Amino acid sequence: MIALDYAFCLKTGEAIFPQENLDAFCLALGQTLNTLAGDSHCQIFLKSVNSSDWRQLSDIKNENLTAALPTVELNESTQALLLSLLAADDHKLRNDQYHLLLPLNMRGELLGCLVISTTQEIAVDANAKNMLALLLSGALDSHLQHQLLACEQAKHKNTEKKLVQEVCSQKGLLEQLHILHKISLRLWHAHSMDNMLHTAVYECIHALDFDRMAIFLLNSHTGLMRGTYGTDIDGKVTNEQWYCTAIHEHHHAKTTLDKKRHITINEGSELYHDNKEVGTGWNATISLWDGDEPIGWIACDNLITGTPLKSYHSELLKLLGITMSQHLIQRRAQDDLKALNLSLEHRVAERTSQLEEANRRLNQISREDSLTQVPNRRMLDERLEEEWRRALRYQTPLTILIVDIDHFKQYNDKYGHALGDQCLTQVAGALSQVERRAGALLARFGGEEFVFLLPGSNRENAISVANRALQAVRKLEIPHGDSPVAPIVTISAGGKTTIPEKPNNQQQLFIDADVALYEAKNAGKNQAFVL
Numbered sequence: 001m002i003a004l005d006y007a008f009c010l011k012t013g014e015a016i017f018p019q020e021n022l023d024a025f026c027l028a029l030g031q032t033l034n035t036l037a038g039d040s041h042c043q044i045f046l047k048s049v050n051s052s053d054w055r056q057l058s059d060i061k062n063e064n065l066t067a068a069l070p071t072v073e074l075n076e077s078t079q080a081l082l083l084s085l086l087a088a089d090d091h092k093l094r095n096d097q098y099h100l101l102l103p104l105n106m107r108g109e110l111l112g113c114l115v116i117s118t119t120q121e122i123a124v125d126a127n128a129k130n131m132l133a134l135l136l137s138g139a140l141d142s143h144l145q146h147q148l149l150a151c152e153q154a155k156h157k158n159t160e161k162k163l164v165q166e167v168c169s170q171k172g173l174l175e176q177l178h179i180l181h182k183i184s185l186r187l188w189h190a191h192s193m194d195n196m197l198h199t200a201v202y203e204c205i206h207a208l209d210f211d212r213m214a215i216f217l218l219n220s221h222t223g224l225m226r227g228t229y230g231t232d233i234d235g236k237v238t239n240e241q242w243y244c245t246a247i248h249e250h251h252h253a254k255t256t257l258d259k260k261r262h263i264t265i266n267e268g269s270e271l272y273h274d275n276k277e278v279g280t281g282w283n284a285t286i287s288l289w290d291g292d293e294p295i296g297w298i299a300c301d302n303l304i305t306g307t308p309l310k311s312y313h314s315e316l317l318k319l320l321g322i323t324m325s326q327h328l329i330q331r332r333a334q335d336d337l338k339a340l341n342l343s344l345e346h347r348v349a350e351r352t353s354q355l356e357e358a359n360r361r362l363n364q365i366s367r368e369d370s371l372t373q374v375p376n377r378r379m380l381d382e383r384l385e386e387e388w389r390r391a392l393r394y395q396t397p398l399t400i401l402i403v404d405i406d407h408f409k410q411y412n413d414k415y416g417h418a419l420g421d422q423c424l425t426q427v428a429g430a431l432s433q434v435e436r437r438a439g440a441l442l443a444r445f446g447g448e449e450f451v452f453l454l455p456g457s458n459r460e461n462a463i464s465v466a467n468r469a470l471q472a473v474r475k476l477e478i479p480h481g482d483s484p485v486a487p488i489v490t491i492s493a494g495g496k497t498t499i500p501e502k503p504n505n506q507q508q509l510f511i512d513a514d515v516a517l518y519e520a521k522n523a524g525k526n527q528a529f530v531l
Ligand SMILES: Nc1nc2c(ncn2[C@@H]2O[C@H](COP(=O)(O)OP(=O)(O)OP(=O)(O)O)[C@@H](O)[C@H]2O)c(=O)[nH]1
Pocket: 371, 404, 405, 406, 407, 408, 409, 410, 412, 416, 417, 418, 419, 420, 421, 424, 446, 447, 448, 521
């Protein structure tokens, strides 16, 4: 018979200082029992907080403590024994052993129980039982609180560690975003789409946290994607505009676009360059969008330095995608506007030149005789006014020579008006070749009359011009059967040379020249008079 009395409790209770030392208490319990009853077995079971399940905390066979936290599940026989003891609360012989169940309570709650199994019957003093339960409950509670505290401390440490990692990662992301912002500012200053794409690849691989980058542009209308700039296996920026393939043939592009996914990151995947596998590492595919329209995608990887994938990479690459999308949209709009402006400028220039030509032609027509194509009277008046002013200012001579076809009425009457027109044209052509000095002008004055304006010409030169004119027309030998002067068309000329004395008096020159012409006609025609 084992007597669990006050002395037993004191002996085992000695071990509970420090109070949380449950293991020491259990060992003392086992030792004391062992000295009292030889072969003994103590087990401490814990009740789950939220259910009626039980688990084993300690198992003390004689002096050997074999279990402690974490608790272990009960095997079938232990489970059955515990349930029967809990139901009966006695220490009768079961399976050749006596069992004593000691409930362990704390703050009115059942924490667990102690089961002592011996081969001898156990005599328990009620006070000793209470004291033992009290001691063990205290040690167990303290042990559990201690475990809980340790667990909380571990959790706290873990949270702290995660926090430090998170802060580091946030710091890294902030740094990278700052760099991305700087790159973005540089891209606004790119002078062309090509320059922008090259700058983007160059700046990103040198400043952001990845090794290689390539940008592809998509044409959703043709279903084609083409390369722009990429990075070779040594980290140099390369022109990849030769690369062109159908979108549906490119696995990454297709997956990203089909799923409308903005970013896909694969770790431990094969990395490629020029369609050849060149290593393994992480790679990322970032799609670029203009609203709902896919406009391109970016590929990044860590081929060269193997830089590890960081927690901020996903966020960083997403923002890189958004930034590049904005630049592409803006650059395209700028290029379209530029092309539109160029085409408008071209059309305006074309239209302006057409208008200028039309104006020139109009100007010419308005100053040209429509039949003979020599300058008309309007032109003559303008030039005479101009030359009169000049001659007045520099006091230089100015001559007017009026030329009239002889007996042209008879010519018309004999040959008809149409041949008359033809004759006028031929005479005009011949006269316009007579004087080629700068400033000289031949104009049709009206009807069958022509006028030479000869700036800087004195009377002597005027006579020479008049005679050459007569000669030139005669040389045409246009038959004139009804002319009393000659069998061919002839002309008469009357001229006046003057040095102007007052402005706007040019009409007097005409009057005088007309007088001279009259004299030439009166004298038998086919001759010239210059006053
Ligand atoms: N075919 C043709 N005839 C014209 C044109 N302008 C004027 N005439 C004619 O030219 C003729 C001029 O006749 P006149 O003024 O009598 O002079 P003319 O017959 O040459 O006699 P003279 O001057 O004295 O030698 C008229 O019969 C006009 O009809 C024209 O553009 N075409």
